[in-house]
Amino acid sequence: MTYPWPDEGTPIDAISTPMPVIDEDRLAANILRAQSYLDGHGKAFRPHIKTHKIPAIARQQLQAGAIGINCQKVSEAEVFADAGFDDILITYNILGAAKLSRLKALNARIGQLSVVADSAATIAGLAGTFNAERPLSILVECDTGGKRCGVQAPEAVLELAEKIVAAPGLHFKGILTYPAPGGAEKVESFIRETMALLAEKGIDCPVRSSGGSPDFFSAHLVPSATEHRAGTYVYNDRSMLRAGHCTAGDLAMHVLATVVSKPTADRAVLDSGSKALTSDLLGFSDYGLIEGYEGAKIISLSEEHAVVDLSGCVSGRPEIGDVVKVVPNHTCVVSNLFDRMVFHRNGIVTRVEDVAARGTVW
Amino acid sequence: MTYPWPDEGTPIDAISTPMPVIDEDRLAANILRAQSYLDGHGKAFRPHIKTHKIPAIARQQLQAGAIGINCQKVSEAEVFADAGFDDILITYNILGAAKLSRLKALNARIGQLSVVADSAATIAGLAGTFNAERPLSILVECDTGGKRCGVQAPEAVLELAEKIVAAPGLHFKGILTYPAPGGAEKVESFIRETMALLAEKGIDCPVRSSGGSPDFFSAHLVPSATEHRAGTYVYNDRSMLRAGHCTAGDLAMHVLATVVSKPTADRAVLDSGSKALTSDLLGFSDYGLIEGYEGAKIISLSEEHAVVDLSGCVSGRPEIGDVVKVVPNHTCVVSNLFDRMVFHRNGIVTRVEDVAARGTVW
Numbered sequence: 029m030t031y032p033w034p035d036e037g038t039p040i041d042a043i044s045t046p047m048p049v050i051d052e053d054r055l056a057a058n059i060l061r062a063q064s065y066l067d068g069h070g071k072a073f074r075p076h077i078k079t080h081k082i083p084a085i086a087r088q089q090l091q092a093g094a095i096g097i098n099c100q101k102v103s104e105a106e107v108f109a110d111a112g113f114d115d116i117l118i119t120y121n122i123l124g125a126a127k128l129s130r131l132k133a134l135n136a137r138i139g140q141l142s143v144v145a146d147s148a149a150t151i152a153g154l155a156g157t158f159n160a161e162r163p164l165s166i167l168v169e170c171d172t173g174g175k176r177c178g179v180q181a182p183e184a185v186l187e188l189a190e191k192i193v194a195a196p197g198l199h200f201k202g203i204l205t206y207p208a209p210g211g212a213e214k215v216e217s218f219i220r221e222t223m224a225l226l227a228e229k230g231i232d233c234p235v236r237s238s239g240g241s242p243d244f245f246s247a248h249l250v251p252s253a254t255e256h257r258a259g260t261y262v263y264n265d266r267s268m269l270r271a272g273h274c275t276a277g278d279l280a281m282h283v284l285a286t287v288v289s290k291p292t293a294d295r296a297v298l299d300s301g302s303k304a305l306t307s308d309l310l311g312f313s314d315y316g317l318i319e320g321y322e323g324a325k326i327i328s329l330s331e332e333h334a335v336v337d338l339s340g341c342v343s344g345r346p347e348i349g350d351v352v353k354v355v356p357n358h359t360c361v362v363s364n365l366f367d368r369m370v371f372h373r374n375g376i377v378t379r380v381e382d383v384a385a386r387g388t389v390w
Numbered sequence: 391m392t393y394p395w396p397d398e399g400t401p402i403d404a405i406s407t408p409m410p411v412i413d414e415d416r417l418a419a420n421i422l423r424a425q426s427y428l429d430g431h432g433k434a435f436r437p438h439i440k441t442h443k444i445p446a447i448a449r450q451q452l453q454a455g456a457i458g459i460n461c462q463k464v465s466e467a468e469v470f471a472d473a474g475f476d477d478i479l480i481t482y483n484i485l486g487a488a489k490l491s492r493l494k495a496l497n498a499r500i501g502q503l504s505v506v507a508d509s510a511a512t513i514a515g516l517a518g519t520f521n522a523e524r525p526l527s528i529l530v531e532c533d534t535g536g537k538r539c540g541v542q543a544p545e546a547v548l549e550l551a552e553k554i555v556a557a558p559g560l561h562f563k564g565i566l567t568y569p570a571p572g573g574a575e576k577v578e579s580f581i582r583e584t585m586a587l588l589a590e591k592g593i594d595c596p597v598r599s600s601g602g603s604p605d606f607f608s609a610h611l612v613p614s615a616t617e618h619r620a621g622t623y624v625y626n627d628r629s630m631l632r633a634g635h636c637t638a639g640d641l642a643m644h645v646l647a648t649v650v651s652k653p654t655a656d657r658a659v660l661d662s663g664s665k666a667l668t669s670d671l672l673g674f675s676d677y678g679l680i681e682g683y684e685g686a687k688i689i690s691l692s693e694e695h696a697v698v699d700l701s702g703c704v705s706g707r708p709e710i711g712d713v714v715k716v717v718p719n720h721t722c723v724v725s726n727l728f729d730r731m732v733f734h735r736n737g738i739v740t741r742v743e744d745v746a747a748r749g750t751v752w
Binding site: 031042044045046047078100101103120121123124126127146147149150153171175176177178179180286288289290291292295297299302303306307308309330331332333335347348349360361364365366367387388389 | 393404406407408409440462463465482483485486488489508509511512515533537538539540541542648650651652653654657659661664665668669670671692693694695697709710711722723726727728729749750751
């Protein structure tokens with residue numbers, strides 16, 4: 029038996045839980061607001077598809093004015109290339125013969141493919157794979173305080189840029205960073221210093237890409253950046269709400285959950301466990317926000333259960349069988365758990381989309 | 391393009407990362423060891439399929455002597471019924487017309503279907519769905535300290551058991567608990583008190599089901615329990631290792647990951663992020679154990695990156711391009727992220743199985 033995905037026109041109240049649902053109007057408004065802001069500051073917008081993994085949403089993002097998309101894996105980029113996307117940046121160090129071979133095939137069939145590199149080892153692999161007939165564009169990834177990937181100093185960018193310039197199959201396109209929250213000043217100075225070093229050597233650096241949803245509306249504080257990348261802004265989530273990046277009215281994703289047990293007056297159990305919400309805390313001490321039940325706290329998750337402490341409830345308490353709407357801490361990882369995503373407008377289903385790039389394994 | 395899943399005979403070193411792999415010999419040994427222990431104590435074993443979601447593994451569990459399987463969702467049970475499984479316990483309060491209707495259809499087509507209930511509301515829904523022609527078996531779920539679902543006292547079991555006995559479509563089969571770790575004594579006394587109360591009213595309670603992997607080898611400390619349920623034991627993971635339930639040689643699941651960046655001497659970045667390992671901490675302060683690199687600590691995950699602090703490394707440090715084996719904190723949630731699972735013996739692929747009950751949405 030297969031799950032009967034809801035038809036257009038079905039009320040979301042009739043959907044079996046746990047299930048995330050996306051509000052069409054909020055989704056559209058999030059896309060427009062972000063694009064308008066970057067348009068107003070003369071920056072290109074390259075949305076990250078990791079949040080939704082759905083070609084139809086990426087099309088909405090392009091229609092609003094995005095210049096292309098950002099993927100995190102070769103396999104995600106393949107899905108979007110299959111769906112017709114022609115300008116893709118993979119913000120990842122691609123290593124190993126199997127992935128490099130797929131990357132080469134992908135580069136041969138879309139208009140603009142770019143990847144990042146932050147080491148001589150990554151560049152050596154890319155240089156050995158691509159040739160002058162169909163070169164690959166490379167951005168050097170810089171660590172401007174995010175403490176994930178990226179070279180540590182502008183001098184190291186220059187060193188790698190020279191290796192890229194020297195490789196017949198590679199094209200140096202610019203630099204990229206995923207900054208720490210609040211890191212605008214550091215990003216700006218890193219970019220400026222790097223551009224000065226590159227200019228001294230006559231190396232052009234047309235693209236300076238920064239990113240992140242948490243600091244989205246501070247992108248104008250990095251005037252030297254030419255493009256911004258962000259994913260979460262499209263749905264928003266509890267972490268975005270806390271960051272002040274959105275209001276409650278901009279939360280496009282809710283996870284519908286049913287109260288399946290109420291063992292004590294102060295404890296309710298929902299069917300949205302870690303296999304629906306994930307255990308991502310992102311700095312919170314609890315696992316999501318239950319709309320309409322102020323003070324209710326999801327204190328623990330097991331795989332298919334969420335235990336809710338009701339003792340702090342300000343007004344009503346949910347009863348067994350009630351369906352509640354949970355705002356997840358982190359929307360991108362929820363998308364990654366479901367094969368299809370249900371959309372609605374004012375609680376009436378509008379469409380069901382395949383989460384097409386979910387489950388692509390590398 | 392689709393991912394080229396490895397053929398039988400492929401070395402696991404050739405698999406693109408991040409990817410979990412299952413050691414056949416350890417899997418088989420885990421199944422036998424657990425079954426032998428429960429056999430030796432005269433208890434029935436009902437493995438929970440949530441960990442693997444793969445019918446072929448459940449078949450290995452039945453062949454070793456398990457009496458049936460345990461599912462957590464109607465949709466999981468449907469997948470296993472389709473695969474020929476005939477004795478299924480769903481340890482969940484099933485609520486709502488849509489799920490009840492599917493539960494009824496499932497009950498009509500397999501030999502033994504049981505569910506749990508811990509409230510009058512759940513029993514009312516079940517009683518209104520099933521009839522004497524094809525009754526459904528019910529276990530009353532008890533909270534013996536796990537503080538998730540379950541009635542709080544033996545008197546409450548009696549109250550619900552009487553409702554079940556009074557419903558023509560329901561059959562009272564016994565009681566069930568998912569105890570807190572170390573809770574054997576409390577479970578035993580809860581079962582004894584409950585059985586005494588039920589006996590006074592002439593209600594038979596043939597099944598007393600306890601469960602859990604963390605306390606698996608303490609099941610004999612609950613002599614009144616007739617069956618034990620457990621899932622994680624089949625693969626084991628870092629939390630089982632910490633609990634002393636297994637040794638490093640019993641860890642059947644590893645997540646293969648590649649070092650994709652080494653921005654500083656003390657920081658490596660793996661491609662196994664929260665979309666491969668999940669953010670489950672289960673009491674740990676880091677996100678998995680990297681075999682062969684004692685002292686390396688996975689200090690943070692983003693979706694496709696794991697940041698490793700190498701400063702505490704006792705001996706060697708991994709280099710860019712190296713493939714490492716990560717023992718996940720929690721195996722069950724890793725299974726839930728991948729559509730297929732790769733098995734190997736001594737590093738050579740033996741089979742690739744669909745994670746058939748993954749992505750079933752209710």
